[in-house]
Amino acid sequence: MQLDPPGGRLSSKLWTRQRDAADCVLNAFAMGRTRQQVIMPCGTGKTHLAVHIAHEITANCRGSFNLIGVRGVELG
Structure with missing residues (x-):
């Protein structure tokens, strides 16, 4: 994912489910x-969702945000 320079979006x-x-x-x-x-x-975009959430939380902040972990569960 890349940031668009002026707006930082x-x-x-x-x-839809990720947005919810x-x-x-x-x-x-x-x-x-x-x-x-x-x-x-699995495969529904947990990491993608985490990146968006982190971006939204830190968009207007000068501090840091720590994503402790994202892990999947193996079935079977």
């Missing part, structure tokens, strides 16, 4: 919850 878009998940995470952060967990099946 990500060039890729979230799917991102909105839930951002709302929970706004309510003061500092830890979030998003559970999605």
Whole structure:
């Protein structure tokens, strides 16, 4: 993913379900919850979602944001 220079927006878009998940995470952060967990099946864009959330949280901030981990679950 690349940033478009002037606006600093990500060039890729979230799917509807990813946007819904991102909105839930951002709302929970706004309510003061500092830890979030998003559970999605393999191949549905968890990393893509995490990058978008991190970008939205830090877009107007000079601090740092730590993404502790994103991991998938093997079935079978």
